[in-house]
Amino acid sequence: MTSPFLLRIASYVAVLTGLLFCERVAPFAAPEQRKPFRVRFHVGISIANSLILYLLISWPTFTALTYAQGHNIGLSRVLGLSGWREIVATVIVFDLWDYGMHLANHRIGLLWRFHKAHHSDMEIDVTTASRFHIGELIISGGVKCLVILLWGPSLWGLVAFDMLLTTFSQFHHSNVAIPLGIQDTLERVIVTPRMHRCHHSLHRECYVANFSAIFSVWDRIFRSHHRARGVDELERVGLVKPRGEETMRLRAFLLTPFVKG
Numbered sequence: 001m002t003s004p005f006l007l008r009i010a011s012y013v014a015v016l017t018g019l020l021f022c023e024r025v026a027p028f029a030a031p032e033q034r035k036p037f038r039v040r041f042h043v044g045i046s047i048a049n050s051l052i053l054y055l056l057i058s059w060p061t062f063t064a065l066t067y068a069q070g071h072n073i074g075l076s077r078v079l080g081l082s083g084w085r086e087i088v089a090t091v092i093v094f095d096l097w098d099y100g101m102h103l104a105n106h107r108i109g110l111l112w113r114f115h116k117a118h119h120s121d122m123e124i125d126v127t128t129a130s131r132f133h134i135g136e137l138i139i140s141g142g143v144k145c146l147v148i149l150l151w152g153p154s155l156w157g158l159v160a161f162d163m164l165l166t167t168f169s170q171f172h173h174s175n176v177a178i179p180l181g182i183q184d185t186l187e188r189v190i191v192t193p194r195m196h197r198c199h200h201s202l203h204r205e206c207y208v209a210n211f212s213a214i215f216s217v218w219d220r221i222f223r224s225h226h227r228a229r230g231v232d233e234l235e236r237v238g239l240v241k242p243r244g245e246e247t248m249r250l251r252a253f254l255l256t257p258f259v260k261g
C-alpha cells in the first residue's frame with residue numbers, strides 16, 4: 001500500500017520544482033529577493049513545522065479519525081457515503097471548513113496575530129505556500145480534529161484533501177504569468193494566482209477578499225470575492241508593517257504574533 005506520508009512529500013517536491021521552473025521562465029512580478037534564499041527560508045520553516053505537527057497533531061488527528069470510524073459517527077456516515085463519493089464530498093466539506101478557518105484568521109485578533117506571519121511576506125511566490133507560523137498550524141490542526149469527528153471522513157478522503165490543499169496553495173501563491181483571460185476562466189471553479197495575490201495585496205478592496213483555497217465558489221457564495229480590475233491592484237503585497245529585511249529573519253518571523261501592530 002502506498003504511504004500517504006511519502007505521497008504527500010513527493011507531491012510537494014514535484015509541484016514546488018515545477019512551479020519554481022515556471023516562475024523562472026515566466027514570472028508575473030519581477031522578483032527582488034534572491035530565489036535560493038527564499039526557498040531555503042520557507043522550505044526550512046515548512047520542514048520544522050511538519051516535524052512539530054507530526055509530534056503534536058498526528059496522534060490526535062489519527063485518534064479522531066479512528067474514533068469516528070470505530071463508533072460509526074459523522075455526517076458522511078449518516079448520508080451513507082462511501083468509495084469515491086465520500087472522497088469527493090470530504091474534499092468539498094474540508095475546503096469549506098478551510099475557507100471558514102481562513103476567514104476567522106483575518107477576523108479574530110488572536111488568530112490574526114499568527115496568520116500575520118504568512119502575510120508579512122513582501123513577495124508572493126510558490127515558496128510563500130510554505131510560510132506559516134507553527135501556532136496557526138497547531139490551532140487549525142486542533143479545530144480540524146473536531147471537524148473530523150463531525151464529518152467522519154475516511155483516511156483516503158482526508159489524504160486527498162490534504163494533498164489537494166497543499167498543491168492548490170502552491171499553485172495559487174505562485175508568481176507565474178498566466179494570461180489573465182485564462183485565469184478568468186479558471187477562477188470560475190478554482191482559486192488562481194491572480195485571485196490569491198489579490199488577497200495578499202495592500203489594495204483596500206483586495207486584502208478583505210478571496211479567502212478560498214481550492215474551489216473559488218465559497219468566496220462567491222459568501223460574497224467575499226473580489227476580481228482585481230487592474231494589475232496596479234496586485235502590485236504592492238505584504239503588510240504595512242513590518243516591511244524590509246526583518247520579514248525574512250527567522251527570529252522576527254517567529255515573534256510576529258507577540259509584536260504589537
Ligand SMILES: [Zn+2]
Pocket residue numbers: 102106115119199
Ligand atoms: Zn490570509
